[in-house]
Amino acid sequence: MKRRKIAAGNWKMNLRRNEALQLAMALRDTEAQAEVILFPPFVYLTELIAATVGKPIQYGAQNLCDRENGAFTGEISAPMLQSIGVSHVLIGHSERRQYFHEDHELLKTKLQVAMSYGLHPVFCCGEPREVRLAEQQENYVMKQLEESLFALSEEAMQQVVIAYEPVWAIGTGLTATPGQAQEMHAFIRKQLNWRYGADVAQQVRILYGGSVTAGNAAALFTQPDVDGGLVGGASLKAEDFTAIIHAAS
Numbered sequence: 001m002k003r004r005k006i007a008a009g010n011w012k013m014n015l016r017r018n019e020a021l022q023l024a025m026a027l028r029d030t031e032a033q034a035e036v037i038l039f040p041p042f043v044y045l046t047e048l049i050a051a052t053v054g055k056p057i058q059y060g061a062q063n064l065c066d067r068e069n070g071a072f073t074g075e076i077s078a079p080m081l082q083s084i085g086v087s088h089v090l091i092g093h094s095e096r097r098q099y100f101h102e103d104h105e106l107l108k109t110k111l112q113v114a115m116s117y118g119l120h121p122v123f124c125c126g127e128p129r130e131v132r133l134a135e136q137q138e139n140y141v142m143k144q145l146e147e148s149l150f151a152l153s154e155e156a157m158q159q160v161v162i163a164y165e166p167v168w169a170i171g172t173g174l175t176a177t178p179g180q181a182q183e184m185h186a187f188i189r190k191q192l193n194w195r196y197g198a199d200v201a202q203q204v205r206i207l208y209g210g211s212v213t214a215g216n217a218a219a220l221f222t223q224p225d226v227d228g229g230l231v232g233g234a235s236l237k238a239e240d241f242t243a244i245i246h247a248a249s
């Protein structure tokens with residue numbers, strides 16, 4: 001099955017309002033085969049969605065609350081995101097796991113709540129450096145999948161995008177080699193196959209993330225099981241991200 005590639009930009013906690021608008025404007029007319037999904041900070045979502053209506057850009061949130069509504073000061077819920085036209089949500093980014101102590105159980109709940117409001121989860125997984133050095137990366141990622149993602153039904157899994165992001169590669173300038181990425185992506189697809197069957201395994205997009213640049217994107221994205229990228233730093237520059245979109249197309 002031919003999977004449509006995705007170029008996803010995770011802006012993290014960067015950019016002022018004008019910079020965010022300028023970036024989205026610079027990207028909105030990019031002609032591409034790939035699906036383009038932007039993950040700006042929450043506060044800009046509504047405005048960016050309005051500014052790019054009718055353009056082939058989808059929007060995602062970088063996080064969501066595990067509760068649907070109520071007295072949870074400072075949180076943002078799945079129904080709120082749904083109501084403003086957000087289609088995707090990052091769940092389990094390593095920065096959330098590390099700095100905000102999000103554990104498997106919480107991520108499992110976030111996945112369920114995202115699904116129940118029709119949001120496509122982009123579920124992030126990936127091992128830290130010491131795990132890679134000990135060659136335990138497959139076991140580590142397997143556990144992340146098993147403890148959170150694989151609680152989803154077969155039907156739900158078809159709505160999911162997976163992002164493999166080795167922690168040692170995020171924001172470090174160290175990128176997994178195309179071979180390392182392919183090896184892990186093939187492993188993840190094998191687990192999907194085993195759990196959910198061949199159709200689902202062939203359908204789910206698995207993105208690579210971790211120091212993707214305009215220079216290395218094509219070599220990564222042409223690996224058979226790499227279906228595009230989740231890009232941090234390089235997604236903040238229109239020229240670089242445009243090149244990455246083209247590499248995914």
Ligand code: PGA
Pocket residue numbers: 010165169170171172173209210211212230231232233234
């Ligand atoms: P990076 O971030 O491209 O800056 O390494 C990727 C990510 O965290 O999604």
